[in-house]
Amino acid sequence: MCLAYPGKVVKVDGDFARVDFGEGTIKEGVNVSLVEAKIGNYVLVHAGYAIQIVDEAEAQQTLEYWRQILAADPGNRSGYEQQLKGGLS
């Protein structure tokens, strides 16, 4: 029920927007009245309504942590520990 997907706002017309979820999935008529969405923002869409704007800088930062964790030598836990300590706590 609380499923929500991130997508990029490509057009805003009043309360409604066209949102690109990537890989060819584009949805018209997403209601963006609960957030202040602008073109280029990423929004979390739940049951046809955007419920939050995704913070792009935070998302990039998280992706970077993921990349570092996934790239870490699985036998070397200290790198992973450092990521948790440095980045997320």
Next chain:
Amino acid sequence: MHVCGSHEWTITHFGIRTLLPDNVEVRAGPGCPVCVTPAADIDMAAQLSLEGKTILTYGDMTRARGSTLSLSDAKASGGEVRIVYSVHDAIEIAKANPKREHVFFAVGFETTAPPTAYEILQQPPHNLTFLTAYRYVPPAVEAVANSPDLAVSGFMNAGHASTVTGMKAYESCFKSTRKPMVFAGFEPIDVLISIAMLLRQIASNDPKMENEYTRAVTWEGNLRAQAAMDKVFDRVDGYWRGVATIPGSGFRIRSEFLECDTRARFGLKEASGDEQFVPQARCGEVILGKIDPPECPLYMKTCTPASPKGPTMVSAEGTCKIWADHKILATMRCRV
């Protein structure tokens, strides 16, 4: 413990429990809105459909049985029940059929309540009312945290519900329980990092409210969504099926919007009380996270996804359904 069906799906689908040390257990708490929707409300919706009103609701909700009938059963008996993707669809359907009375059976948590609040503020068509059974998660987390027989060490809070309420909604729960808390996203690696953050808090005996899902969850949450909810709903006691009545966990449409309230329009009562599931079914204990699905005597014997006996086997967010879909037949308890 987590409190979200989407977290349960990620954890089960990616086999996260099998990756954890023997002394770490992840339990699924009350995170499935369909599962906790009172049977009395389902009965009410089924009865209204049989009386000639069109019931509009989400797909999972049509398959969960009340005390006798599900909405699908009611439809098979001649009731009008239509599945919608969003409350906006319900508005459009009601507008397109002005001579018929429509009821939107509004279930879900605070993630789903703001769009309905928004639509009620936009003055929906007169032939549409709202049978609301929304529930508010923070008081449920507090109730579970205080439950002595669960003895939860920490909580992975529901990321999407928290995008709306913000972390601040859990502050009083945290202050009174001092349980470690992490607000978690839904990718498998979000969940793994959140578990690591919780374990770190537990190991250092330093409980905190931490945010892993920083790209979507903030301290304040979505203020517009909160304002819409507060304008339209009063927070009241809410009965969670199979669990308990939890103070402050229900939403009631405020008196200014009574013309939108199905219960007011048709003189019906708010659901309450202590209702049973089918005999021997242990749905209530599964919902609370007290037992794993295989500990229920009906699980994968008489109760299967093809022939569900209880709501936890119906909903895509129900723990039984998720475990059954992944063919899990043994418990996932701590091995130490």
